[in-house]
Amino acid sequence: MLQSSTQIEDVRAREGWLWGAFGIAIMVILQGLTGPFLTWGQTTVAWEPLAEGLSVAVWEPGRACDDEVPPLIAVRVDPERYRFVTYHYLDEKLPAPLTIKEWQRRTGAGLLFNAGLFRDDYSYMGLLLKDGRSLGSKRHAQWQGLFVAEPTVPGLRKARVMDLALEPWEMDKMAYREAAQSLMLLDRMGKPRVRQTGKRAHQTIVAEARDGFILLLKTTDTVALWELATCLRSGFPDIYQAMVMDGGASSDLLIEGSLPEAGPPGGTPSVQSFQDVVDGGGMRHIPLPAVIGLLPRDVGRANGVTGYSGK
DSSP states (O other), X not given: OOOOOOOOOOHHHHHHHHHHHHHHHHHHHHTTOHHHHHHXXXXXXXXXXXXXXXXEEEEOOGGGGTTOSOOEXXXXXXXXXXXXXXXXXXXXXXXXOBOHHHXXXXXXXXXXXXXXXXXXXXXXXXXXXXXXXXXXOOOOSSOOEEEEEEESSTTSOSEEEEETTTSOXXXXXXXXXXXXXXXXXXXXXXXXXSOOOOOEEOOEEEEEETTSOEEEEXXXXXXXXXXXXXXXXXXXXXXXXXEEOOXXXXXXXXXXXXXXXXXXXXXXXXXXXXXXXXXXXXXXXOOBSEEEEEEESSGGGOTTOOOOOOO
């Protein structure tokens, strides 16, 4: 399992990183290799629409992150059009956890990703809420990331990432019905919240964008958390803060559905092609005790996302 840490770079180290990145950029310009580097620096992402308020892209950091970070599948979700729902196999009265494909068939969710960390007996480590009910888990004292959705208080964003080191969470006054606790990866100051261990694994990231959208990112190969955090800091400046869910063999993402028929000249890639990128790292889909699904708020607007039963 991953280890949590609130160790953060000091200001001097951060300035050194920035000057180092600036120096690398200058050298690349002088060498005439500006194309892909500047595209990355400008965070140009070719989003492909899956449906209104839902799009997907493949982001390739490459040399901009010293080839330490593999391509990532990125999904951009408008919480005003889609709701996040937490599932746990015991709450579903199931005898054992399901693979993510089995979860999709059961829930009809257009998109699914793994929740946080769990023990060998499949009990969830940290706070896990569904419809305002605790699914038998307690708040983890050290992990500071909390993905929340479906507010109980008017005026709050439909979904966001909370940093429990800075924001209070009271179980007796829950502001959200859905919640999943895990590790903070990158805070609102742009500081990594993980140790620089060099350990590499597949990762699933949930990020809150500055415009209120939710970004879901899945690595296509193994990566170290520190390198991932620093890469996202510069590669996705729109990220307000981000947390990491369970990694390794538990890291999983499933996109169901098809892209709109009308696309740009030359055609658009299929959803299956994006899923092939997710699966291309040689990962196998292991049973997951807890997942988070994406369902349209208005079935009539959910063009391009199949399988939703409306329940």
